[in-house]
Amino acid sequence: MRILFVCLGNICRSPMAEAVxxxxxxxxxxxxxxxxxxxxxxxxxxxxxxxxxTQAKLAEYGIATTGMQCRQLKIGDFADFDYIVGMDISNVDNIRKMLKQPNDAKIFRFLDLTAHQKDVPDPWYTGDFQETYNLCLEGCEALLEKVLADMQKS
Structure with a gap:
């Protein structure tokens, strides 16, 4: 199974979710x-x-970002990934447009799998990397349970 996390710039939220x-x-x-x-x-x-x-917050929890580099979403990502997870609703809308997939269920908002069902705030603007980390951890745990359940079905 392959998971792709997507945000606007790929320097704060999505790499944090990837590393977590x-x-x-x-x-x-x-x-x-x-x-x-x-x-x-x-x-x-x-x-x-x-x-x-992002690097500093992850380092506090002993999580490495070695070798991680920002990249832009590309059309081939739709075929390459089983789950394409937008960090906020604007990201999801942009993913759907960029990948020309207006309704595919494998594209969804990250925190829709949690009780929060909201956007992950961008710490580029809020400065609150702890909140982003907390939400990424909760969202990743929920996503992992979904992925494991989906793997059992197939």
Missing amino acids: MRDLLMKRGLSEQITVDSAGTSNWHVGEPPHKG
Whole structure:
């Protein structure tokens, strides 16, 4: 199974979700069965590492970002990933337009799998990387349960 997390710039929220999910998968011994990546709908930061705030927050929890680089969402991502997860509703709308997939269920908003059912606030604007981390952890745990349930069905 392959998961792609997507936000606007791919330097704050989606790389944080990618790193958190990788950490969960490693701890559960699932890194071979489930892989993750992240992308942005814009091309503003292509080739850059995650934001320093993202790196610092993840480091507090012992989660590495080594080798992670921003990339832009591309049309081939639709075929390459089983789940394409937007960090907010605007991201989901942009993903659907960019991938020309207006209704496909594998594209959805990250926190719709949780009790929050809201957007992940962008710490680029809020400065609150702790809130983003907390929501990413909760969302990744919920997404992992969904993925594992879907794997059992197939």
